[in-house]
Amino acid sequence: MADLREIAFLLERAREPTYRVKAFRTAAGVVAELDPGELAERADAGTLQQLTGIGKVTALCVTESLRGEPPVYLRRLQATEDEPLDEATAAMRAALRGDLHTHSDWSDGGSPIEEMAETARRLGHEYVVLTDHSPRLTVANGLSADRLERQLDVVAALNERYAADGDFRILTGIEVDILDDGTLDQRPSLLERLDVVVASVHSKLTMPADEMTPRMVAAVANRHTDVLGHCTGRLVTGGRGTRPESRFDAEVVFAACAQFGVAVEINSRPERLDPPKRLLRLAVEAGCLTSIDTDAHAPGQLDWQPNGCERAARCGVDAGAVVNTWSREQLLAWTADHAVRP
Template sequence: MEALRRIAFLLERAHEPTYRVRAFRNAADLAGRTPRDELAERARRGTLTELPGIGKVTALVIEEALRGETPVYLRRLEATEGAPLDEAAAALRRALRGDLHTHSDWSDGGASIREMAETARDLGHDYIALTDHSPRLTVANGLSAERLRRQLDAVAELSAELAPFRVLTGIEVDILEDGSLDQDPELLDRLDVVVASVHSKLRMDRAAMTRRMVAAVRDPRVNVLGHCTGRIVKGGGRRGGVRPESQFDAALVFDACAAYDVAVEINSRPERLDPPKRLLRLAVEAGCRFAIDSDAHAPGQLDWQPNGCDRAARCGVAPEQVVNTMSADDLLAWARGGS
């Protein structure tokens, strides 16, 4: 039955657990093999759940579809996170010129720089920033200063080959406990885009975490504050499990971002969706700029940006507030403090 398959598709797109998707696909297969008259009779008598693989939720979907209605479950998905983008979100996606947070197999990504770049180009981007991890994140094969220098040469060569598409040099640099950055300052000065993120000591007390984040935001080399709460909202991510938000004074951190012109990242990974909407709205009120990023670790994940566009639209973020709606030249001027 088409409604069941559509629900499964939207759940897959939303990165929902496999068991939930399978329940709808199995129900769709069974409904497709069952004569419509039998389904209608069972719906009338309330016995759909006697069929193997049909539960209360899928039975209700079938009943509503048989009545010619759009099932409530499907309507809810299409009105929230799994929805086709509304016009405001679609406009944001059309306005995006690039992606400022991506990873390759030089750190913990699953594909070469070339494959990531060519995929981004094929998705309609003008540029992509390669932001592999910094050295202290050993679990992610973070780049030493020497490896980063070699990567800069590789990126320059590839970017020249793919022109006019541009591969921007970058890093996702760890914010250390004292707010300093986990890479040589001389190297950070050479990069096009610096995304700064907290990856360790996520349970620091609120005051210490606030000081840590504000110190990083004040560093003139930082352009984007990555996944600010560090939360993991559902399993299925690269390391599984869930993780609560770090505690910090969001008003102070976002005021610092606005004051020092550091973009707040709207992270589009389905298991992150960071910041939460209440904090995203607070950042809008603070007058922050934003970067809608995929945080992709594989080519297919580059197409996760609509997740961030949807959340941004729901929280009142306008295209002109998003730094990666700029052309590459304008973006670089901004990143270097020229706008």
């Protein structure tokens, strides 16, 4: 039911507890499996709560929706949405055509690929890149080569349907770990097949700068790397606590990004907001491309891009240098060009 999914979306965007979001997404799944006649009968008889996965609040929302009324719960959430974006931030957000960093329940995301894609399409995206984690990140259920190959088949099947229904596409990708020596944590032959590769450091974040710098430069120089993800690895708030920035020579790393045409990600997650503004300005001065991504692990988080847009606007990022303002054709031509680097 659309109203239940909209409630879940708004709760996710507002960073409400996972259990609350799950209650509405579970109820939406239960409702979707019911015959419409049985659903109406149960709503009239007040027996919706007898169904596993539907509680008092979700049953009331379903009943209100069936009456043709927006649920009160939904109206309350809509009434407390964020203030309108300022003009510069709004202009940057309007220029974006997609999101290059998202996760599904194939790794550590909370929702199926299709649900993430449908939300991206509803937000006005022309494309969304699926970038589940790579094998070494076992805590995030990283994808082995075999699982990644199976995922590519799933995405291909979904895209066949989207091709018949409009211009939206899921682009294949990965958030691949940058290993200690700067190599990438997936078979090169598989990376070759992907549309977009986001390379990120997830381990040994406190290694000395004289070791971290060549590690990151080696990853940036890899012909498969398209985007350098959340470059400092910092956490500024949230349930995982805080974490300081990794130490590296930012001038050297950003010079490498500019040289090899790798985009520096402007990560929009509220607990990351990475890179810090001083480093984002340095990346702009170095002539780097950027991408404004959500790093979304749930559908509602796909609407976090304004966080990155605000930072981009404040730091003088030109919209034309943001790779996800480009058309799908331009984006894929750019990533294909990377693949032919020596």
